[in-house]
Amino acid sequence: MVLHGEAEFDFYGDLPDYETLTGMPDWTAAEFLNRYNVALVQGCLLYASSLEVTLEAATPMELRKFIRRLKFFRLLAEVEKCAGRKIKLRLSGPFALFSENRKYGLQLAAFFPVILLAGRWSIRAELRLRDGDCEILSLNHEKCPLRSHYQRWSSYVPEEVALFLKAFQREVTQWRSVPDAPLPDMPGEGSIFPDFSFAAADDPKKIIHIELFHRWHSGPLEARLAWLAGHPEVPLLLGIDRSLLGKEGEAGFTARHPVLERHGFFFSNYPGVDRVRRMLEKF
Structure with a gap:
């Protein structure tokens, strides 16, 4: 039986504007704020034309696990070994592609929490904003206290x-x-x-x-x-x-x-x- 006043929601319940929030994760205020700030960075990466990731002290096993996660997200990177255990990875951004750039952008944004797992890291992204201007997004583990909500990469397989x-x-x-x-x-x-x-x-x-x-x-x-x-x-x-x-x-x-x-x-x-x-x- 459909009660008076509920018909509109029953008819259109599959549409986003009529979805009802029935529960939410048991987050603290700090955890909620961290997820929000991570999402802000992810939103910026949707407009990236390139992304450079630097891992400051990656062991061979840590690098392999990192690249394995990169592959899980169907991303590719040019890998450059620098002095010591420093590694640079260069990825194309969605705005460097001629097609499928939205899907690729979502994959790149979803990968950002993996970077946060790396310990000593930094990123530099060139952003192509809607007005045509180019901006630089630069973050590192010292100035960016964000934490990943992903589990350690060794335990995850798509x-x-x-x-x-x-x-x-x-x-x-x-x-x-x-x-x-x-x-x-x-x-x-x-x-x-x-x-x-x-x-x-x-x-x-x-x-x-x-x-x-x-x-x-x-x-x-x-x-x-x-x-x-x-x-x-x-x-x-x-x-x-x-x-x-x-x-x-x-x-x-x-x-x-x-x-x-x-x-x-x-x-x-x-x-x-x-x-x-x-x-x-x-x-």
């Missing part, structure tokens, strides 16, 4: 990744996932952090790495393909989102990049287990 690995373990016996495998040696390319690494069950020293390129990774993909064409001996597979193919399609794209015959495969949204298994067997 649902799509967890489902893929679970299905792979269930369906494929010839290969096993080795997330802590040594990083691939990439002559002249610097550090590359694969999304997945698999070792052959009958030869644990035989390790194949997989790097995924999603819909806004067009520039990095072309650079990686050019490098891989000159180093076909490297045990690296490239997974390419079909949204990157444009009008060429799979056949045209592969014809332009013959190295993909052995080193690449295509997927929609996320790779399938059987496709990955068949590509691993080519090695």
Whole structure:
């Protein structure tokens, strides 16, 4: 039975203006204010044309965990090793892209709380505001007391990744996932952090790495393909989102990049287990 005065809310209850707040997290005033301030920074990053992240004292394991989280958010970065344990990562911002910039911006903004987990960090972002002006957002761990609301990165695996690995373990016996495998040696390319690494069950020293390129990774993909064409001996597979193919399609794209015959495969949204298994067997 619909009571008098409630009909309007029942008819339009699925619209944002009619949503009813039925509860809220048990936050203190300080926790609420911290989340609000984190969201302000995230809102700025939606207008970034570039983002530079500096980790002041990252150990190799901490860097690997950081990049692993970066990959979880479908982001790519150029990694530069500086003096000591200082690392710089350069990411394109949503306003540097010609398409899909809103989705990419949301991913970049969602990644900011991961940066807060890093301990000694700093960021510098170039912001392209709506009036066309360029502003600089500069923050670091000393002057910015914000705290991350994410759990430590070692305990988090996105649902799509967890489902893929679970299905792979269930369906494929010839290969096993080795997330802590040594990083691939990439002559002249610097550090590359694969999304997945698999070792052959009958030869644990035989390790194949997989790097995924999603819909806004067009520039990095072309650079990686050019490098891989000159180093076909490297045990690296490239997974390419079909949204990157444009009008060429799979056949045209592969014809332009013959190295993909052995080193690449295509997927929609996320790779399938059987496709990955068949590509691993080519090695």
